[in-house]
Amino acid sequence: MSTLFRWLLRIAGGLVFLTVLAVLGVYYLASRSLPDYDKTLRVAGLSAPVEIVRDTADVPHVFAESDRDVFFGLGYAHAQDRLWQMITLRRTVQGRLSEVFGARTLPVDRLMRRFDLYRLAIASVPAQDARTSAALTAYAAGVNARLAEINRDALGRGAPEMFLxxxxxxxxxxxxxxxxxxxMAVQLSGALEDEVQRARVSLSLPEPSMLQDILPDAPGAAIAAPGYAQVMPGVIPGAASTRLxxxxxxxxxxxxxxxxxPFPRPGQEGASxxxxxxxxxxxxxxxxxANDPHLGFSAPAIWYLARLELQQGGVIGATIPGIPSILSGRSHFLGWGLTSSYLDDLDVFMEEVNPENPEQYRTPEGWAPFESRKSIINVKDGAPVTLTLRWTENGPVLPGSHFRLxxxxxxxxxASVSWTALSEADTTLSAGVGLMYARNIDEAIAATEAHVAPSQNLTLADASxxxxxxxxxxxxxxxxxxTQGRLPALGWQPQNRWQGMLPYSRNPEFVNPRGGLLGNTNNKFIDRPFPEHVxxxxxxxxxxxxxxxxxxxxxxxxxxxxxxxQLDTVSFTARSLLPLIGRDLWFTGDPAPEGTPERLRxxxxTLLAEWNGEMNEHLPEPLLYAAxxxxxxxKLIRDELGPVADDFIHVDPVFIERVFRDIDGARRWCDIxxxxxxxxxxxIARQSLDTALLWISERYGDNLESLRWGDLHQAAHDHPVLGDVPVLRYFVNIRQSTSGGDNxxxxGRTVGTGExxxxxxxxxxxxGVYDFADPDSSVFITSTGQSGHPLSRHYDDLGELWRRGEYIPMSLDEALARAASVGVTRLEPR
Known part of the structure; x- marks a missing residue:
């Protein structure tokens, strides 16, 4: 028996030793790709030395003798910290994820290939202005210098994910x-889903007039829109309500x-x-x-802070790895921020297929052949998949399975799609580079005439x-x-087709308003009649x-x-809706014993009546209100819409207000x-509150005072590839209790579905907040950290500051950047 025990002990000890050895081996290989910020490196493609000074937050400050070399330095810095992210973004837009991840990413590749964005990007290269072309070439050389260094010095393939x-x-x-x-245009656009949803709801409602309730227009004059069955011959009313x-x-x-x-789920399109x-x-x-653009969370965040010392002066702010421009930031002369404009830049068309020849579709001039070509998707551990890509004069043809078409x-x-992002002469990047060189508001507005997609509201501030x-x-x-672009339209009717683009002068513009304040929260900011309605x-x-x-x-x-x-968490929506929906419930009813549903209600x-509407992470009231x-x-929409009610995963406050104020007879939604x-x-309000409290008590108990909104409202910065892998997810995902809410x-936009x-x-x-009275007192922050490497201390070091509502300096003072740098990388011409 003792011999058996000794052998079991030896085997267990050996297994422990091998496990420790394997962990150390994995750590060693992964750590090889951690960038060394303090070094001198000779590289090809430079005309003079470049210095990349990393401040204490790992923000690179790039100094060089020419702007071209500055962009080279930015490309190198991006590749040092975010190579995996850049490569993955490139594969996504190319429709080549399945070459690495296998069949599970085939749906993404299929859809990206149908939009054909990468081919359109290649076609857009010659359209850039000379300055942007030089920046793009230099930036690419900087990225490739890092790739060459990784290959030459065996630097762990550049990122831990590369081993897996x-x-x-x-x-x-x-x-x-x-x-x-x-x-980015894909991630910010929800117009296609909006058109399909409006058509589905139109086909499902018992009364066409109810469409204005459930999909209300923004405040202002309501627009009378036809029902989908009126404009689409052959579509069957009620068919959309069948569960797909x-x-x-x-x-x-x-x-x-x-x-x-990259395709956003409903309610998760761009905001800001x-x-x-x-x-x-x-x-x-x-x-x-001040500017805070909103996108889906990930680890690392999509944003990367950087400072570029151009010949005319410094520029600092937020970049996206892979793009050589400051998208939101400031220079010595100018500050700029972006918000999604929600411009209707996409239309869905229904193209009639020739019943005699399925390779043809109807045009205003008669039948015409689809523009078709084959595209092969290589799949890791699987057979290649061949797609037939088809385009009409309006745009690419999409399968009916996508977007519930x-x-x-x-x-x-x-169905086919017209979309401004499908331009073969997309000069958006030229606009972004030109913005960095603008010295005042007028120059900035002129530079961004080249911007094509995604449409944005550009907020500007100069010295005056x-x-x-x-x-x-x-x-x-x-x-x-x-349909005025609100619903899918017949593609061969001339009045439905686009007639080019409006002149840039027709884009809304507000300069130095009388009140001295400008703001945009993606709200309605102009009231112009169709077709200049935005x-x-x-x-x-x-x-x-x-x-x-x-x-x-x-x-x-x-x-x-x-x-x-920027950090305000008081919900106007809660303050305005709770008095409406609870007006007959506050402090009513007979006393109820502890432990009964009536007492819980x-x-x-009582808690909600005394609440000020602050969506604080430590309070129970935000959870009670949201549930x-x-x-x-x-409860209001399920009986009218049936399965189409599943489309509505977020609460629409305007709909709730219309119902409880009985605007245009909207109270009818309350009757089941x-x-x-x-x-x-x-x-309905009482029954819904009981339903919400039952949902809460089954999961979190009946002690309402002990509930914390932040326990559920966690910011989910998950790694898009490793975030679901057991054990690894605890190292790569960043979860943080947060305040705020949908409105x-x-x-903090909620996911709307699931557990x-x-x-x-x-x-x-x-x-970012920029103060032009004292520019170096400007501040900024991102939600994770600068590095995309999970072993780096800069992977999540900014995240806790972000959660607490803190910022780091946004200074163009070179001495300040050098004073406490974590390293200086010197790139010298070979």
Whole structure:
């Protein structure tokens, strides 16, 4: 027996030794790719030495004798810290993820190939101006210098993920940067889903007039829109309400399930806040600007902070690895920020297929052949997949399985898409580079005429003034359009087709407004008739009210008051809706014993009655409110819409307000059609609160005071590839308890579905506040860290500051950057 025990002990000891040895081996190989920031390196492609000074937050400050070499240094720095992210973004837009990840990413590749964005990026390279072409070439050379160094010195393949997903890495090309810009257009666009949703809802409602309730227009004059069945012959009313089976690899919205998919789920399209104050509204007498663009969270964040010392002066702010420009930031002369404009830059068309020849479709001149070509997707550990890509005069043809197009496509038709991002002469990157060189507002507005897609609202501040300009191509539509771009339209009808683009002068522009303040929270900012309306589907109807209150309660503002507004978590929506939906419930009913549903409801109502609407992570009230509103909307719409109600994963406050104020008879939504009694809105409000409390108590218990909003509303910065891998996910995912919510200025957009619908998945991955009275007191922050390497201390070091609402200096003082640097990389010409 003792002999057996000794052998078991030896085996166990050997296994422990081998495990430790394996862990040390993995750590050694992974750590080889950790960049050394303090070194001198000789590289090809430089005309003079370049210095990359890393400050204490690992923000690179790039110094060189020429602008071309500065962009070379930025490319090298991006590749040092975010190589895996850059390569993955490039593969995504190329439709080549499956070469590395196998069949699970095939749905992403199929859809990206159909849009053909990478080919369009290659075609756009010659369209760039000379300065941008030089920047693109130099930037690519900098990335390739890092790749050459990795190969020469065996630096762990450049990133730990490269060991797990081994695949050749091609040299970086100028087209790659343009393609990643186009990928951003994908992530910011929800117009296609909006058109399909409106058509599906139109086909499902018992009364066409109810469409204005459930999909209300932003405040302003309501636009009378036809029902989808009126404009689409052959489509069957009610058909969309049939529950659709999800195609392989697609979710219930017809979008790829993969965590690498760039296609946003409903409610997670681009958003942002930007606001500015003129000297007359600034305590210091200088202009102020704040910006926090909102995108889906990931680890690392999409944003990367950098400073470029160009010949005319320094530029500092947020970049996206792969793109050689500061997208939101400041120079010595100018500050700029971006918000999604929600410009309607995409239309869906139904193309009639020739019943005699399926290779032809109807045009205004008669039948014409589809433009077709084959595309082969190589799949790791699987057979190659061949796609037939088809285009019409309107744009690429998409399968009915994607975006749930089949539910709104008449028999004998296919869907195609016109979209400004499908330009073969996309000069958006030239606009971004030109913006860095602009010395005042006028030059900035002129430079961004080249911006094509995605459309943005550009907020500007120079030494003496402020402005906002909508940038991006605006489609010219016929005033006689059948659907005004709100619904899929017949593709061969001339009045439905685009007629080129509107002149840049027609893009909305606001310069030095009389009140001295400018702001945009994706809200409706202009009221022009179709076809110069900008959009019917604005991104915000709620945050703007809170912003206006914060701005108007002060005569003058400071950097700190702008920071306060960026971090504000008071929900205007909660303050306005709770008195409406609870007006017949507050402090009513007989006393109820402890432990009964009636007592739980009374306790919840007491808490909510005394709440000020602050979505603080430490409070229970935000969870009670959010769960109640979620259950309430579900109760209101399920009987009218059936399975189409699944499309509505976020609460629409304007819809709830219309119902409880009975605007245009919207109270009818409160009556449950399938029941005999006639329910009132108070009945539905009470039942919904009970449903929400039951959901909460089953998961978290009946002690309402112990609930914490932040336990559910965690910011989910998950690694898009390793985030679901057991054990590894604890090292690569960054989860943080956060305040805010769907409709607060410090926006934390919830996922809306799944086991925890309140998980925070979309928000301000970058925040910046620029003070032109004292530019070096400007500040910024990102939501994770600069490095994409999980073993780096800079992988998540900025995340805790971001969660606490803290910032780091945004200074162009070279001495300050050098004083406490974590390393200086010197690149010398070979």
């Amino acid at each position: 997903f081994d695949a050749p890495v091609a040299p970086w090309q100028p087209a790659d940067s343009i393609a990643i810009g186009k990928l 089976a999800s195609a392989a690899g697609l979710d219930d919205f017809g979008l790829p399930r993969s965590s690498l998919s 806040n930007a606001f500015a104050a003129a000297p007359s509204r600034s305590a210091s007498g200088g202009t102020l600007l 089949a539910s709104v496509t008449p028999q004998g038709h296919v 003034g402020i402005a906002m300009k909508t940038i991006g191509a605006m489609p010219a539509r016929d005033p006689a359009s059948d 959009t019917f589907d604005w991104g915000d109807t709620q945050r703007i009210h809170r912003w206006q209150r914060l701005m108007q309660t002060r005569q003058v503002h400071t950097r700190d008051s702008f920071i306060e507004a 009374q306790d919840a109502l 109640w509103l979620r259950a309430l909307q579900e 059609l399938q029941s005999t009694p006639r329910e009132s809105c108070s009945d 607060t200025l410090m926006r 925890n619908p309140f998980l925070n998945v979309h928000g301000a991955g970058f925040r």
